[in-house]
Amino acid sequence: MNGSLYERLGGKDAITAVIDDFVARCAADTRINAKFIRTDIPRLKTNLVDQVCQATGGPCTYTGRDMRTTHDGMAVTAGEFDALVENLVATLDRFNVGDAEKSELLGALAPLRADIVEVESGETGTQLPDAYRNAPATAATAALN
Template sequence: MNLRSMKPYLAILMVTVGLALGGSQSLQSPPDNSLYLQLGEREGIANVVEDMLYLIVEDERINHQFKGINVAQFHGNLTDQLCELSGGPCQYSGRDMRELHAAMNITNTQFNALAENLILAMEENQVPTGAQNRLIKHLLPLYPDIRHF
């Protein structure tokens, strides 16, 4: 194949590379906010967090870890964090997870209890099971920063 016969292929290759490098914004997919929408947007997330807080107060496995916290601040920060993690427009501005949990000595049982309360709160708010699983999947990378060994 000579250079002349390769020109159409080179043109296609250049257009493809240009698109891959961001040459056309119209072909890029928008950010995925489907989980955010399934959670009921910020209001739905705030309701889940509120119900989770009520469950925590009643849960003897973990309620002592939350004594003395600023409930309004905790509610706002966790709502923002879940909103951001789910693809929503919120921005978490709270403390770093590792720094925040460093002195808490959270056990696996306590970590699992909190996750259980989150799931129960999502169920109370009719969050679809698939959305629950997707949110948990987004939270799993935080585990090493929360549960120190």
């Protein structure tokens, strides 16, 4: 098929709509939403749109932190990672994203798992560790917020 994955997904507006739906699903999902209690959601959405836009060949620059630094200390489990991917698939299905585009996008995200999952367990709904939850904003996160 022709064109970048970015173009085939429908460009920035389509990606923004996809991220809105995806984040709403994650926020409502008790398997993972405890991890987001201290998160600035609008900022997260902007970063996700930029990340997906850039990774799929679009004209965006992701300015957020790298995946290992971002998720360090959250104690994200394998089960929680899978739950998040499940929500993304549900969103892509709702937007009728084709199978080829879907697997290309999921394929691009798969290598990030190693930087995000800290606990190899199927458990879901785990709390943020206190050390993460109570950590004062670092210079890096304060500047981003």
